[in-house]
Amino acid sequence: MIPELGQIALLLALATSVVLGVLPLWGAARGQVPWMALARPAAYVHLALIAVAYALLTASFVQLDFSVAYVAENTNRQLPLVYRVVGVWGGHEGSLLLWQLIQAAWMAALARFSRSLPLPLVARSLAVLGWIATGFALFVLITSNPFTRLSPVPLDGHDLNPLLQDPGMVVHPPLLYMGYVGFAVAFALALGALLGCRLDAAWARWMRPWTTVAWLFLTLGISVGSLWAYQVLGWGGWWFWDPVENASFLPWLAGTALIHSLAVTDKRGAFRAWTVLLALLTFSLSLLGTFLVRSGVLSSVHAFATDPQRGLALLLFLAVVVGVALAVYAWRAPTLGLGGRFAPVSRETVLLLNNVLLVVAVASVGLGTLYPLVLDALTGAKISVGPPYFEQVFVPLMLPLVFLLGIGPLARWKETELPALARRLRWAAGLSVASAVGMAWWAGQLSFGAVLGLWMGAWILCTIATDMGGHGRRLGQAPRALWGMWLAHAGVAVFAVGVTMVGSYELERDAELSAGQRAELGPYTFHFRGVREVLGPNYRAAQAWVEVTRDGEPLAQLYPEKRLYASQDTSFTEPAVVHGPLRDFYASLGEVQADRATWTLRLHVKPFVSWIWAGTLLMALGGGLAASDRRYRVAQRQAAASTVQEPA
Amino acid sequence: MTARQRRFAVVVAVLLTVGVAAALVLYALRGEIVFFRTPTQVLAGEAPVGQAFRLGGLVEEGSVQRNGLQVRFAITDTAQRVSVVYQGLLPDLFREGQGVVAQGRLDAQGLFHAQQVLAKHDENYMPPEASEAVSRAVRPSVEEGAR
Numbered sequence: 001m002i003p004e005l006g007q008i009a010l011l012l013a014l015a016t017s018v019v020l021g022v023l024p025l026w027g028a029a030r031g032q033v034p035w036m037a038l039a040r041p042a043a044y045v046h047l048a049l050i051a052v053a054y055a056l057l058t059a060s061f062v063q064l065d066f067s068v069a070y071v072a073e074n075t076n077r078q079l080p081l082v083y084r085v086v087g088v089w090g091g092h093e094g095s096l097l098l099w100q101l102i103q104a105a106w107m108a109a110l111a112r113f114s115r116s117l118p119l120p121l122v123a124r125s126l127a128v129l130g131w132i133a134t135g136f137a138l139f140v141l142i143t144s145n146p147f148t149r150l151s152p153v154p155l156d157g158h159d160l161n162p163l164l165q166d167p168g169m170v171v172h173p174p175l176l177y178m179g180y181v182g183f184a185v186a187f188a189l190a191l192g193a194l195l196g197c198r199l200d201a202a203w204a205r206w207m208r209p210w211t212t213v214a215w216l217f218l219t220l221g222i223s224v225g226s227l228w229a230y231q232v233l234g235w236g237g238w239w240f241w242d243p244v245e246n247a248s249f250l251p252w253l254a255g256t257a258l259i260h261s262l263a264v265t266d267k268r269g270a271f272r273a274w275t276v277l278l279a280l281l282t283f284s285l286s287l288l289g290t291f292l293v294r295s296g297v298l299s300s301v302h303a304f305a306t307d308p309q310r311g312l313a314l315l316l317f318l319a320v321v322v323g324v325a326l327a328v329y330a331w332r333a334p335t336l337g338l339g340g341r342f343a344p345v346s347r348e349t350v351l352l353l354n355n356v357l358l359v360v361a362v363a364s365v366g367l368g369t370l371y372p373l374v375l376d377a378l379t380g381a382k383i384s385v386g387p388p389y390f391e392q393v394f395v396p397l398m399l400p401l402v403f404l405l406g407i408g409p410l411a412r413w414k415e416t417e418l419p420a421l422a423r424r425l426r427w428a429a430g431l432s433v434a435s436a437v438g439m440a441w442w443a444g445q446l447s448f449g450a451v452l453g454l455w456m457g458a459w460i461l462c463t464i465a466t467d468m469g470g471h472g473r474r475l476g477q478a479p480r481a482l483w484g485m486w487l488a489h490a491g492v493a494v495f496a497v498g499v500t501m502v503g504s505y506e507l508e509r510d511a512e513l514s515a516g517q518r519a520e521l522g523p524y525t526f527h528f529r530g531v532r533e534v535l536g537p538n539y540r541a542a543q544a545w546v547e548v549t550r551d552g553e554p555l556a557q558l559y560p561e562k563r564l565y566a567s568q569d570t571s572f573t574e575p576a577v578v579h580g581p582l583r584d585f586y587a588s589l590g591e592v593q594a595d596r597a598t599w600t601l602r603l604h605v606k607p608f609v610s611w612i613w614a615g616t617l618l619m620a621l622g623g624g625l626a627a628s629d630r631r632y633r634v635a636q637r638q639a640a641a642s643t644v645q646e647p648a
Numbered sequence: 649m650t651a652r653q654r655r656f657a658v659v660v661a662v663l664l665t666v667g668v669a670a671a672l673v674l675y676a677l678r679g680e681i682v683f684f685r686t687p688t689q690v691l692a693g694e695a696p697v698g699q700a701f702r703l704g705g706l707v708e709e710g711s712v713q714r715n716g717l718q719v720r721f722a723i724t725d726t727a728q729r730v731s732v733v734y735q736g737l738l739p740d741l742f743r744e745g746q747g748v749v750a751q752g753r754l755d756a757q758g759l760f761h762a763q764q765v766l767a768k769h770d771e772n773y774m775p776p777e778a779s780e781a782v783s784r785a786v787r788p789s790v791e792e793g794a795r
Contacts, residue, residue, distance in 0.1 A: 234737075344657050356662050360669040367673060382684035382780060384702060386751075389680035393672050400665075510736045512716045572740050590737040593714065600717055602737050 003068050003147040006056035010147070013049035013100075014137040016042055020130030024123035028196065036123035043111040043126055046133065047104040054101045057146050058088050064157070069150040070094060072157040076567055078538035079160055086170050087160045092294060092310070093146035095173060099290070100136050102174070103181045107133065110185055110210075117206055118198070125185075125192030132184055135317045143310045159567035162539070168228030176221030176248060180286040182214020183255060187283035190276045191325060194332040199272055204265035207279070209627040211262060215255045216623035222248050223616035234575040234588040236508065236604040238612055241390040246369040247289035250362055254282040257358035260351050268340040268413055270348060273333045274355070280325045285362070287318045292369075343415035350408040357401045364393045402456040402496065405489060406463035410470070424470070428462035435462075439497075443505050443607065453500025460493035484626025488619045495615025501608035508605075510590075514598040525549045526587070526603050539565045541574070542592070544599065548578075548585045556580075560589040560601070583607045682751060686781035687728040695754050703730060703760055704749040705781040712744055723748060723760070725781040734762040 020042040027035025057070075061084045066072040074091045075084050083090075089098040107129045114122045140146070189207055193199045225248070230238045239245060258278040265275045291314040342348035368385045375381050410424055436455035440446050464486050471478055511519040515530035529545040541561040548556040556578035563572045575588035583605055590600030684702045685695050695701060703723055711722040711729075719738060722729045732750055742748060742765060752762035 344654055349658070352658065353661065353665070356665050360666055364669055364673045368677075371677070382702075384682045384684065385677070386680060386682055389676045392676040392680065393669070396672055397669060510717050570741055570743070573737075588737065591714065593716070600737055 002056050002060055002063075002065065003149065006053045006060075007145070007147045009049045009053035009056065010137065010141060010145075013046055013053065013104075014134065014141065016046040016049060017130045017133035017137055020046060021127050021134055022130075024130075025127040028120040028123045028127075031120075033119065036119050039123045039126040039130075040111040042130070043104075043107045046130075047108040050097075050101050050104040054088070054097055057094065057097060058085060060147075061085065061088055066155070066157050067149055067151075067153040068146075069148045070146045072150055072154050074158065074160050076157040076159050078566055079165075080537050082170070083160055083165050087164075089173050090160045090164050090169065093140070093144045096136065096140050096144055096294070097146055098173060099177055099181060100133065100140065102177045103129070103133055103136065103184060106178075106181055106185050110188070114206075120196050121189070121192050121198060121203075123192075124195050125188040128188035128191045129184060132188075132321065135321070139310075139313055139317060143313050159538070159565060162563065162565050162572045163232060166228060166232055168224060168232065172221060172224045172228055174221075175217055175224055179214055179216075179218025179221050179255075180248075180251065180289065182210070182217055183251060183279075183283040183286050186211045186214065186258065186279045187325070190279035191328060194276060194328050197332060197335055199276065199336055201266055201269050204262050204272075204275065205632060207275075208259075208262050208266060209632045211255065211258055211279075212623045212627040215252070215259055216620040216627070218248070218252050218255060219616055219620045219623065222252060223613050223620075227613050230609075231575065231577055234573045234602070236506075236575070236586050236588075236602070236606065238502075238609065241368075241387040243369050244289075244293050246365055246390075247292040250366055250369075251282050251285040251289060253358050253362045253365070254278060254285050257355045257362075258282050260354050260358075264348055264351050268342070268348060270340045270342065271352070271355075272336045276333065276336070277329060278355070278359075280322075280329060281362075284318070284322045284325065285366075287321060291315055291318050340414070342413070345411070345418050345421070346415050347408060347411040347413045350404050350411050353404055354401060354408065357397055357404075361394060361397045361401075364397070365390060368393070399452070399456070402460060402492070405492065406459050409467050409485065409489070410463065424466060425463065428459065428466050432458035432462045440504075443501060445504075447504060450500055450504035453496060453504070457493040457495075457497035457500070460489055460496070464489055464493075479629055479631060481626045481629035481631060484622045484624070484629070486622070487625055488622025491615045491618030491620075491622055493615070494611050494618055498608045498611025498613075498615055501611070502606050505607045506604065506609075509603050511601050511603060512593070512598055513601055514595075519601075519603060521603055521605055523550055524555070524585075524605055526601075528599070528601065531589075531592075531599065534561070536563065538567070539563045539572075542589070544587075544589050544601070546576070546587050546601070546603075556585045558585060558587040560587045562589050579610050581610065584609045684780075686784055687723055687725045687730045688781075688784070690730050690754065690758075690760075691728045698753070700751060700753050700763070702749055702751045703732070703762075705747070707742065707744050707746055707748050709744045723750060725784065730758070730760050732760040732762050734765055738765055 020039060023035050024039035024042070027033070027038070060068050060071050061075055062081070064071070064075065064077060064084075070091060070093045074094070075087045079087065087094075089095040107126060110129070111122070111126060114125075186207055189203070189210065193203050222245075225245070226238050229240070230236065258275065261271050261275045261278055264271045291311065294310065294314060340348075368389050372383050372385055375383060406428065407421065407425065411421060432455055435458045436451050437446070439454050439458075440450045443450070468475055468486065507522045507524075509519060509521050511526070513519060513528040515528060517528050519526045519528070525548070527547040527549060529547055531542050531544045534541050534543045541563040543559050543561045546558040546560065547554055548558065558576040558578060560576040561574040563574055564570075565572065573588050573590070575586060578585045586604040586606060588602045590602065592599050682700060682702055683696055684704060687703065687705055689695065690703065705723040705725040708722040708724045708729055711720075713720045717735055719734045720731065721734075721744075722731050724730075732752075734750070734752075749766045750760065750762035751764040751766075752760055754760050
């Protein structure tokens with residue numbers, strides 16, 4: 001009964017999304033207020049229906065209703081309750097339902113928190129979201145229905161992939177989707193404004209908090225994914241330039257560019273056409289990412305058994321969305337106008353270059369990701385593009401970006417004096433070079449790459465300090481948006497230091513040890529104490545005990561495991577990590593040798609690696625702080641007051 | 649500076665950035681593309697010389713020999729086989745008779761020195777390259793049989 005109810009809820013949700021896509025749009029074109037006003041309730045009803053469907057699928061998981069094919073594929077009797085609940089998004093069908101739920105939630109949020117926006121813009125934007133929701137609802141119902149029944153009913157289900165039985169699974173997909181789908185709101189607001197020919201500084205101000213919040217969720221989602229990969233995959237890496245990682249990184253880069261170009265459109269009215277195009281591009285890249293992950297065209301960590309027909313349907317949907325968006329853009333963009341003028345040396349120019357660099361980064365990462373696919377489709381040749389390509393292309397692009405990141409906040413809008421700017425920055429320049437060399441010297445070898453990377457971090461921090469110093473005693477009154485920017489930029493600095501330190505000074509070694517033996521790694525000694533058997537809820541494991549010491553003083557105890565899940569006949573490596581502010585110790589357990597006493601182990605010392613995630617966390621916090629600035633709320637209240645007065 | 653000169657300066661800056669990036673991309677792509685080969689292709693002398701490439705297929709039954717950290721095995725596409733040597737920890741789902749993709753170089757004796765070994769990570773999933781290698785090796789014989 002429950003699956004059938006879920007099915008009905010999904011069908012009704014499809015019907016509401018069609019209503020939402022058609023009537024308010026029609027109303028906006030005809031100036032019919034009642035039809036436009038239909039958009040908000042339709043969005044709420046859509047959310048309620050999707051939430052019901054989602055709750056019913058979760059209920060089927062909790063009750064272990066193996067008559068539902070999707071439940072039988074992704075859960076079994078031994079699975080702990082928490083992984084039954086999050087197992088809902090452990091496979092293809094459920095993760096699409098999660099996408100629908102999150103999109104419905106963003107839609108309802110736009111309906112709820114848009115009191116200050118003009119009604120036609122709200123109606124048009126919600127209608128655009130309605131069309132996207134229709135596309136996904138059709139896709140789910142036709143190709144990936146999570147409620148399909150299975151006959152005969154199996155006694156027990158398959159297991160959720162052991163790699164997915166991790167706390168990362170609880171938070172990574174929802175956060176990532178919050179980001180992906182959040183950009184749909186920016187997309188819809190851009191398209192809605194284009195259709196209504198109402199694109200001004202006020203529009204940019206409305207866009208900013210929505211874009212920033214979507215961006216901060218995507219930032220968190222990507223970094224949780226990276227932390228998860230680091231803790232689970234056992235290679236000790238935090239970013240692999242894997243195609244699926246790139247697929248989430250592309251909208252992040254485009255979203256970052258959008259945040260900066262929106263600042264110019266908001267403050268100076270310039271870059272309008274460009275900002276709109278970026279908003280369209282960012283969400284298109286989110287969709288491209290979903291296509292890449294869900295179609296199974298990629299060979300990567302995320303590629304599980306998939307069905308090519310679904311990939312084709314998603315590709316078609318992507319083509320329609322991008323095609324329609326670009327057509328509307330081509331039709332309306334010439335009416336947008338140019339906005340404020342600016343001198344070659346000004347904050348506008350710096351932000352323009354920021355956008356150029358970020359978009360070029362999108363293009364080159366995208367090229368490396370898609371080139372193997374395109375080549376395979378056209379010629380059948382199989383190639384792969386690995387991390388060296390991305391490092392060679394991406395790092396040189398980030399260097400000027402970080403240099404400009406230091407200058408931008410200190411440059412004035414419209415026009416700034418180059419000599420005065422240089423004079424303000426001379427302390428930051430000197431101090432950052434000195435501290436980078438000093439830190440590299442302290443860490444070990446003095447290499448060009450390490451000094452350059454550390455300089456990037458130091459330069460950002462020194463310029464932020466210069467900027468803060470310029471505020472003098474009024475620093476406490478600086479608006480939240482400014483503090484948010486400083487915090488996010490400081491996050492970039494912390495991230496750069498982490499990446500450089502771990503890249504330049506990490507130690508790694510594969511060792512073959514039996515109980516009581518030691519392995520030296522730099523100044524550290526890894527003492528292999530032995531292996532014992534432990535029992536988990538649905539697995540047995542061989543757990544090793546490794547003690548890390550330096551000069552005889554114990555620093556960390558590591559317990560890496562080799563797990564054997566009851567429902568699968570393969571073992572899984574569960575590495576052990578002890579995080580620290582200055583270094584992580586990391587060990588994974590390999591195979592036992594024929595004598596049953598000697599084990600292979602992979603040992604790592606990773607300096608400053610946790611700074612990578614601390615940096616991304618700071619970026620996200622900065623985004624949150626900036627999005628909560630009074631300015632946006634005051635602006636909304638003023639706009640609301642003016643719309644109330646308008647009819648009079 | 650006139651408006652036209654200003655616009656010109658901005659356009660030049662943008663083009664310069666894009667140009668430098670394009671040069672970087674082309675340079676990196678030329679050096680860093682990794683080709684994929686099947687054991688049949690390797691035995692036919694189609695493997696890139698002195699350059700890393702990916703070798704895909706199945707781990708031959710009974711071929712895995714461990715000696716401490718060193719592992720020797722053979723990758724087969726059911727028609728031909730190539731011996732592989734690898735130093736280090738193998739992925740969890742590396743098993744005899746299962747799909748595998750190894751990245752590395754061929755030495756003068758025809759032994760493949762793998763730097764990286766990728767295996768499937770799901771019961772139903774096989775690296776696309778590995779299944780491709782097997783189906784390519786199987787396909788010609790099927791066609792011959794038809795003739």
